[in-house]
Amino acid sequence: MEKRISRKITVILAVLLVVFAIGGNGTASIVKASEQQVRNVIFMIPDGFSSAYATNYRLYKGKESIMDSMLVGMHRTNSANSAVTDSAAAGTAMATGVKTNNGMISMSPDGKKLRTILQASKSAGKSAGLVATSTITYATPAVFASHVTSRANEAEIAPQYLENDVDVLLGGGKKYFPDQLLNQAKEDGYRIVFERKGLTYARKSKKLLGLFSEEGMAAELDRKRTKEPSLVEMTEMALNILSQNKKGFFVMIEGSQIDWAGHANDPAWAMKDIEAFEQAVEKAVDFAKKDKHTLVVIAGDHDNGGMSVGGYGEYAAKIDLLRQVKATGNYMATQLNEDKSNIKEVVKKYTAIDLADEEVKKIKAASVPSMAINEVVSKRALVGWTTNQHTGVDIPVYAFGPGSELFKGLIDNTDLPKRMAKAMNIQLIQGK
Structure with missing residues (x-):
């Protein structure tokens, strides 16, 4: 009798193990309980991206994107003072778990500094990185490692990255890093590169600062006319360097130009930069599959442009x-x-x-x-637009790897960093 009960318990535990091994990718694989521990989080933000962009991209590609099978839910995007957020307030919520007013970078509406998921990761002994195709000091990357009352203060944001010891910084914005700051970065152990070919020699670096343009980097459609690396190349290098830390890492990787395409109502620009972002996602997922201790979370910060699928009076899409x-x-x-x-x-x-x-x-x-x-x-x-600014619609959330089930359903943007912290078993507590 006891043997029969013991056998039943063993079967039940085995079934539960398989169930919990089913991540956001919808594919079952038997994973030991010890392998469910999350050491690394790769947070990927396609700025300005919404379900309309996802649908149009699927049509553009001609088949499902790698993200489609990873869809787990949606998130609400309103800021503290508006139903329609900007990137600063949206990013602050996604980095700190606290709503703030439009334009503010990881500071509460009453001006208090907010602890970020990146800072919490560093406190836990992990490495950290920021990758973007905008200036690296732009609103979305800025919220993870700086605190200013206005997103326009990019010159104040840059030195805070060194103060917060962000191990990898890759993007545009060289103009915000004067010689004095670059010299400080060298003293702090950063390898500094300014062109794509510089990444080739940076693989064994412990810390890396890559500034590939004076301001924002080029759109993917126009990148071939520059000496800039692609988003997937920057992603690969960031993962290579950050993964040297056995305690793990947190990295935010932004497809910044999707948002800029939305502001310009440029559908080809948007689709090509989503394609570049998808290549970076594929690199991140491949890393997570091999590592087995990495959680990949993907969520746009807001919609931009009010893009439609079809339009101009036709029931069609071209x-x-x-x-x-x-x-x-x-x-x-x-x-x-x-x-x-x-x-x-x-x-x-x-x-x-x-x-x-x-x-x-x-x-x-x-x-x-x-x-x-x-x-x-x-x-x-036949791609319609309602505006050249942001809108307030809910945004898709995608996840892959251990902990992906934490992001299911309709959640708030403030839930994203809280659940990442829970997955990594680190403390994201404001005021400490």
Whole structure:
């Protein structure tokens, strides 16, 4: 009798083990209980991304993205003082677990500094990194390792990264790191690189500061015209360096340009930068699969542009047209001559679109030619936009690896860092 009961208990425990081994990827694999411990968190933020972007990208790609199978829930994005957040307030909630006002960087509405998930990870002996295709001092990366009342104070944000001992910093924004700060970084043990090829020699570095442009990095559509690395190359290097710490790491990796594409209402820019972000996600997931102690969490901070799937009165989508676009609207506008007499030729060269005379007139008369070009491309692809600013819709949450079940359902953006801290068994307590 006792043997039969013991056998039943063993079977039940085995079933439970399999159930808990099913992460957000929906694939079962038998994992020992000890392997469920989360040492590393890779937090990936496709800035400005929403379900409409996800759907359009699936159509653009022609099949499911790697993220589709990892979908676990949604999160609410409102800030402390608005139903529509900006990146500073959204990022603060996602880094600290506390709502703040638009424009504030990891400070409460009454001006108190808020402890971040990155700082909590460092206190636990882990390494930490920030990767972005914007300036590395821009709102989203800034919230994880700095505290300022205004996101515009990027020159004040940069030195705080060194004060908080962020081990890996990769992105744009060289203008915010004067020689004095770069010299301090060298003294603090950072290897400093300014071009893509510099990453080749940085693999064995303990600390790395990569500043690949004066301001924001190039859109993925335009990157081939620069000496900048891709997001996946920066991701690979960050993971390589941070994983040297046996106590683990926390890293935030942002696809910043998705948001900028939304502000520009540029659908091709958006799709190409989602593609670049997906490649970085694939690299992160591959790392997590091999490591078995890594949690990957993906969540946009807010929607941008109010993108639609289909539009302009047609029950259709023609996203495949965007695969022929070879430059952003911003870049195309720089190729127009002074009297804009070459509009047809430029648009044809970079989009394969033969403009109608009315479209040429509209672009020529526009005060911002790039926006007019983007409107033409959007209309041809049947991608609608409601604004060139943020909206307040709920945002998809994706997760992979041990702890992914913590992010299921409709949660708040403030829940994200709290649940990461729980997964890593570290303390994210404000005021301490």
